[in-house]
Amino acid sequence: MASEASPYRLLGTRIPYIEGPLKVSGRAEYTDDLTRPNLLVGRLLRSPWPHARLRSIDVSAARKMPGVAAVLTGEKYPTTFGVLPITHDETALAVGKTRYIGDILAAVAASDELSAERALAAIQVDAEVLPEYSDPHVGLGAVAEPIHSRGLNGSNIQKEVHQHFGDVDAAFAEAAHTVRVRGTFAGVTHAFTEPLVTMAEATPDGRLTVWSATQVPHYLHRALSEVLGIPLHRIRVLKPEVGGGFGGKSDPLPHEIVCAALALETGRPVKMLLDREDVFLTNHGRHPTQNDLRVAADAEGHLLAYDLSAVIDGGAWSSFGTVTTYYNGVLAMGPYRVPNFRYHGRRVYTTKPPSGAMRAHGGTNVRYTIETALDELAEKLGMSPFELRMKNALPPNSTTITQFRITSTSFLACLKAARERSGFDEKFRKLPYGRGIGLGCGFYISGSNSPIHFTPKMPQCTVHLKADMDGGIAVHCMQADIGQGSNTLLAAIVAEVLGVQLERVHVVPVDSDVSPVDIGSYSSRVTFMMGNAARQASERLLALLLAAAHELTGYPAKQLRVREERYEVAHRPEVGVSYLEALHKAMEHSGALQASGAYTSPPMGGTHKGARAGTAPAYSFAAYVAEASVDAETGFFAVEKVWAAFDCGRPLNRLAVEGQIEGSIHMGLGQFMGESMNYRGSRLLNPSLLEYKIPTPQQMPEVEVLLVGADDPEGPFGAKEAGEGPLVAILPAVGNALYDAVGVRFYDLPVTPDKVWKGIERRRAEGTPWKGT
Amino acid sequence: MASRPLRTRVNGTALERTVPDERILLDLLREDLRLTGTKRGCDLGTCGCCTVLLDGRPTLSCLTLARSAEGREVTTIEGVTPAEGLHPVQRAFVERGATQCGFCTPGFILTSVALLRDHPHPSREEVARAISGNLCRCTGYTKIIEAVLAVGGGK
Amino acid sequence: MHLDPFELHEPATVEEALELAGTLSGKFDYLAGGTDLLPNYKMHINLRPHLISLERVSELRGVSSNRIGAMTRLAEVEESPDLSRAYPGVAEAVREVATPLVRASGTVGGNLLLETRCFFFNQTYPWRQSLGFCLKADGDRCHVVPQKERCYATFSGDLAPALAALEAEVEVAGPSGRRRMPVEHLYNAAGDGILRLSLVPGEIVVAIHFPESARRARSAYTKLRVRPSFDFPELGVAAAVWGAAEAPEKVRLAIGGLETYPRRFDEDTDALAGAPLTDARVRTVAEAVTRRVRPVHNTFLPPDYRRRMTEVFVRRTLSRVRAPNGSVAA
């Protein structure tokens, strides 16, 4: 939609993925496609108990079984790890205790799968069963046997957050309107198509090499070093192609460390491919959550306050949970101005598979709660849902009460585009019974400002470039392309700045021996941070090339312009040199050219406890309208069309941005319509892609993507994130559309047909008609 | 443990080898023949990543015994890729952004190639139905359907 | 996931297969398309050391307008214009099975005989072990209805109700010869989720036969499931109506996906013959049927909902076929 012509040659167009031809021909190499001579198969013995004290694990029989090279139990590697340095509470294998059905008790490396499985079956585990805690509410108070010793006051609370900005009670006292809702959310999981898999090899030179399906090679690198006690520089981490992550590969995961440990143990390469059930049990998906929200507004519809409390089901470990607990509160702070805010969040350990970060981490459930509550509020006010939001939109260059720095926002443009394109005003409350339209909005961080680092002063991303005689440009960076297209963007930025053809740029696969650190693909940070680092590196390389062009043409670099494969004098275009001429000239001085660029986010945020959580150098904004139809007799519904207006600043690769939005809508719809981790007690009932209900192509609505963002002042070429923000708005848009269709509010996700049917029946029984029915 | 000789054709080339009775076609392809373009996503028939063409028909190699290929023709993603360049369906997937992480992609390509062979100009609904046994977690199917329609001359 | 070693047998005729079955008695399973059996084997459910593949038994193949060989792939049925025209209810049911990829391998015989399903059964060996094995595999209790020593696993095939509504017959071959019976008699109404079939050990399903009258019926199948592909039926309603709209000769209703066997409701539908299928009469039958079904909680959707949907689905399915154009004046 951004109408002005792009000032860029490549950026802003539709750039097919550079590795696309490899992927469509089956030639892209994922971890399980790799092999090594003399390879062993690693398998895991998982806990059958939700909570138990381990008395003994007898592996003597297993060790003697044919084909078995090694059997490993927890005590050998008791060092704890975890993605957040402040909450290291995981061990590679269970030590002393097991905390969920699926905790790793032992591991085997054997010549083949069958031998490994037989060895697992021969392991004898003696354990004392402890009370299971599947309900986080039970763990809020003191319990007989806390899951972790770090639980607060003998409870299972892993993290508790109290925040209060302004004066919420006073705001409610003077409010003309209030709304109170409780949103309940089942856990959902990433369900990437490529299962978790790792291969590791220890070699006689004392080095350990690990290939893994990870989105955080650097954090994996560190966890391996800490737990295995090997200095970082003796470990080499490689990230082959990764078949999707969505946050599920953004923790260092126990099987990765176990696989490496087995390689050390045996001196042979070991591959560990997890079964689909294992992947479900590893989880780290979106937290089951209960959000209680009160909203206060004045008579004109200005928001006065949010009062929010949350109970968050963490599962067995901390993972990203401390961040989740903060995010579930502070990500309420956009896209509207909220002058008073109180939040009480508690994340509670349970004896279930660990929850962690999943696409739009911490922002999805709270967003649904808010956006549906605002729909109720608009109805109370007799105001269009659009008017309510326009009235409260955060302006550009403002600060939230939590001290988030809002620079660019095109939220109003999003609202306008979605409203007009969808014909919302002609449809809202006017469609026949069973058909409805709804608005949901969103806001998300464009890269967490706080790197999980040794020292926050180090850059979050570094990019190295090398141009050599062949004219090719090798790009090194540890950013993890997991399908979102970051390799393509990296190459495109380099090509754009240097003016070279895209095919000259080779993004070297992640290899910790040569890739400078980027902290990984999470928190929607890659485009923003890697993009800026890549731009800086490219500009530095360009300076070398322009200096050479100056030598060749006699014109100062300042007067030279970058053209395709050519540097020419701005006012005398006929005078210029080709890229190769400039390169070869420059190389006379130094050999292959090199340049490095880095990104460090600027200081920002308040000084209160937890002030860093939710700070980001920029934020994305969204306004989605969904139109849905409901079969009132069965509760089945279809989302017919979605108008997705999104502000990601300048979209640098439209193809990729659209793909992120469409994919996010599909994933968000899944959480809304049917995906859920179903438990009986602590037991996961549906660890399969058959019973975990990801929407099929027939359930996918038509999507009209409306990209309306203005340039962000700090984003690379004006860009912001588009990887996670596009998810949050779809859930409330559909929830509000269902309300418009049948007059029932749904606050308990997923909204399966039986719930819709029940809601309709209830409304009927109450005798309150809706749109004449 | 029983084994017997298997005679089949894989990507146009005759193959003769002894395989254990319980060998699954997916394992034969990936582990024995190292045709790793065929992916293992679930091993249980629930994702379609392992799709191959068996006598031209898209089939789940994870639920097919290698023995079932006896006397038949197996085509994997390696087999539809021309020596030079790409098959039109592959090209459309690249150009239209129908592949993101790419893990589901070989399966989708094979399903789509077979669909377009039998129905050169499918409708949107026909495409959606035809690919409804292949799971994609990245794309929301939007661009996959667009790519198939584009090859079929639709929009 | 690997398969534990087994020996595969590949007979070429029904007789050879039966002979093998005799020798391997109790130690084998038949293998058709494998789309039901192999996932269960991968999960180490009720393994046998021998598999007798029916793939090469040519007699079991082939589709004609009144016969479907048991080894016919669901995709072949789907692609047969003759069958689709003659038996729309069967065509609808076939199109709704699993996914196109599963239908490429899955057979008609396998669909009729597929294992009953339950959340506590269709799980890996470690999963089941951790909960405690159940009656249906390796154990001695039921996790769905713990008070009873009975298995409530759900019959989840789509074809059986569609065929039963059309009064199709199934031909089976066994050690003591061949026999034919109505499709619904394949199932053991007096049994449970384990003793679910009426077949004697070793019997092979050879083919489905349609009676001449089936071609004259209007038939339909409606399936309840969360997603329009992949998912097994949580309720599947098949209906067939013979004769004029004003005075149907016969109405048949068969329901799967709810209980341990697919069930016909002739007691209820016999009353519908002879008078127009008005909305009111359709509703009465739908309600009567709904009162008699007893789903339990071992599938994705709650049993109360599935039971209540029975009324809606019976009504809708019958309404679709009550007259050539679907509508009848009330």
Ligand SMILES: Cc1cc2nc3c(=O)[nH]c(=O)nc-3n(C[C@H](O)[C@H](O)[C@H](O)COP(=O)(O)OP(=O)(O)OC[C@H]3O[C@@H](n4cnc5c(N)ncnc54)[C@H](O)[C@@H]3O)c2cc1C
């Ligand atoms: C992801 C997925 C989704 C599915 N969804 C559905 C669904 O929605 N609806 C549905 O109905 N099914 C579904 N199925 C189950 C299955 O694929 C079908 O029922 C299929 O038709 C089974 O046929 P098959 O030939 O593969 O059976 P097999 O697995 O080969 O056999 C099934 C059983 O029947 C026995 N058997 C097979 N043929 C004969 C014969 N001729 N004589 C004697 N015994 C025989 C076998 O011994 C075995 O016990 C699904 C399967 C998967 C993997």
Ligand code: SF4
């Ligand atoms: S119904 Fe009971 S006995 Fe039958 S499979 Fe389920 S748990 Fe087992």
Ligand code: FES
């Ligand atoms: S691997 Fe075969 S369907 Fe998933």
Ligand code: FES
């Ligand atoms: S592109 Fe990732 S699963 Fe389809």
